[in-house]
Amino acid sequence: MSSSQNLSLRKKLERTHLLTSILSVGIFALIIIMGYFIYLQTDFVARLAGLDAAFAADEFAEIMYGDPITPDLAKDYILSSGMAPIIDEQQEIYIDPEDADWLVIFDDNWVVMGSNVEKYFPVGKRFNPNELIGFNEGHSIHGTYVSYAAPGKKVPYQYAASGDSHYGLAKMVDWTGSDYGHIYLRAAFGYELVTSQSALFFVAFFVFGSGLSAMILSGLFGKHQAKQIGYRLDELSQVSAALAAGDFSTRAPEDVEDEIGTLAKQVNQMADQISAQMQQLQAEISEREYLQSELERLARTDGLTELYNRRHFLHLAELIISETAKTRLPVNIMMMDLDHFKQINDCYGHTVGDKVLKVFGEYIQSMMRKTDVCGRYGGEEFVCILPGINCEQGFEIAERVRENTIHLKKEFPEIPLSISVSIGISCMDWNRIDTVYDLIDQADQALYFAKQNGRNRTEMYNIDNKNSKS
Numbered sequence: 001m002s003s004s005q006n007l008s009l010r011k012k013l014e015r016t017h018l019l020t021s022i023l024s025v026g027i028f029a030l031i032i033i034m035g036y037f038i039y040l041q042t043d044f045v046a047r048l049a050g051l052d053a054a055f056a057a058d059e060f061a062e063i064m065y066g067d068p069i070t071p072d073l074a075k076d077y078i079l080s081s082g083m084a085p086i087i088d089e090q091q092e093i094y095i096d097p098e099d100a101d102w103l104v105i106f107d108d109n110w111v112v113m114g115s116n117v118e119k120y121f122p123v124g125k126r127f128n129p130n131e132l133i134g135f136n137e138g139h140s141i142h143g144t145y146v147s148y149a150a151p152g153k154k155v156p157y158q159y160a161a162s163g164d165s166h167y168g169l170a171k172m173v174d175w176t177g178s179d180y181g182h183i184y185l186r187a188a189f190g191y192e193l194v195t196s197q198s199a200l201f202f203v204a205f206f207v208f209g210s211g212l213s214a215m216i217l218s219g220l221f222g223k224h225q226a227k228q229i230g231y232r233l234d235e236l237s238q239v240s241a242a243l244a245a246g247d248f249s250t251r252a253p254e255d256v257e258d259e260i261g262t263l264a265k266q267v268n269q270m271a272d273q274i275s276a277q278m279q280q281l282q283a284e285i286s287e288r289e290y291l292q293s294e295l296e297r298l299a300r301t302d303g304l305t306e307l308y309n310r311r312h313f314l315h316l317a318e319l320i321i322s323e324t325a326k327t328r329l330p331v332n333i334m335m336m337d338l339d340h341f342k343q344i345n346d347c348y349g350h351t352v353g354d355k356v357l358k359v360f361g362e363y364i365q366s367m368m369r370k371t372d373v374c375g376r377y378g379g380e381e382f383v384c385i386l387p388g389i390n391c392e393q394g395f396e397i398a399e400r401v402r403e404n405t406i407h408l409k410k411e412f413p414e415i416p417l418s419i420s421v422s423i424g425i426s427c428m429d430w431n432r433i434d435t436v437y438d439l440i441d442q443a444d445q446a447l448y449f450a451k452q453n454g455r456n457r458t459e460m461y462n463i464d465n466k467n468s469k470s
Helices: 003-064 071-080 191-221 223-244 259-300 310-327 341-348 350-367 391-411 436-452
Strands: 102-107 112-115 141-146 154-162 165-173 179-187 331-338 373-378 381-387 421-427 458-460
Touching: 003 071, 003 141, 003 154, 003 165, 003 179, 003 223, 003 259, 071 102, 071 112, 223 259, 310 331, 310 373, 310 381, 310 436, 331 341, 331 350, 331 391, 331 436, 341 350, 350 373, 350 381, 350 391, 381 436, 391 421, 391 458, 421 436, 436 458
Parallel strands: 421 458
Antiparallel strands: 102 112, 102 179, 141 154, 154 165, 165 179, 331 381, 331 421, 373 381
């Protein structure tokens, strides 16, 4: 063999080694990227467990509104949450832990007040929080959530992963911001997908590395082998780089039945499986985000009328008062109460009563401006805040609402039903009061006078005689 031929072969072998190095770098990059992505997935799933615990804690604290926690109330909340109890296997009835969560309610002394896993968390037993699974290893991550139960207060929660499950632990505070209890939650979702994807990833590339070593050795046998190996390794390198960049549609040629062809098939199978799992994971994440968004919407609105609930209305009203206080623009609060609503329920049933509330809620929403905010205050009481209009304009709007309420009877042609409303309205006097609660209290007093004076009327609060024109 001539010197030029030796040099040519050496260059081709060096080129083969160079291509091999490039391919190895691509594989290493893909391992790092996928490993990091798997870490993000695991952290995301664990964080969801913590957020679930925070949401449950805030929702339960809001429902209790500072009342003492009792086992019966805790049990009612757990049942209403839709989390079925996990039954002992010895009873021959088994719920797969991947399909069921743990939900445990502690009071502020870490005594169990309610649990859907009483086998492990019996009611009345006191626990050391450092003994809880997921938080007894010192690896939990801390965060805070903004409480609705105690508006504006940031409340701590933790989340952690342990084994095949994820755990959340959140503190509850009452409406004053004082410690109220804790909620502990186990969520066994998503982890199996992450761990199986991780195992598949590293096993596939272990096989890939073994095949790569065989290709490097085969390149030493001659010019033809080096040329073919270099060409085919270049193709695999391009596929690997595409996978590392997140392009899971690229596939390697499988036209030769040898080690490289086998490796190409394995790479393609790995790409197919990762692509399918990525799509499944993305679908699960999208569904989870939708459910989270829906839970947030339900936390803000009244389920029957779809107006804002009392808590969220007060939150928005405080923001409006805070903004208008800067310029001292006029603000009106209108409190409304359906007359003789109890008689409607007694005579025609709660189904008709609910329909009346829903129709009236839609009606007042249609009568308001886009800048006005309305909510269901409780029972048959409704409230609206009207910024930017003076007292006379506010009274005119209230009268228009009252006068047209009687026409809602046409929504119930089959029932001899009479519908009317009493309204109390108050106008902000910045020299005397400056909070939404004071303004609501004045409107409530005016509403009281409207009912005392015969119902189906509008009363404007007056500081001198505690009522006014009607």
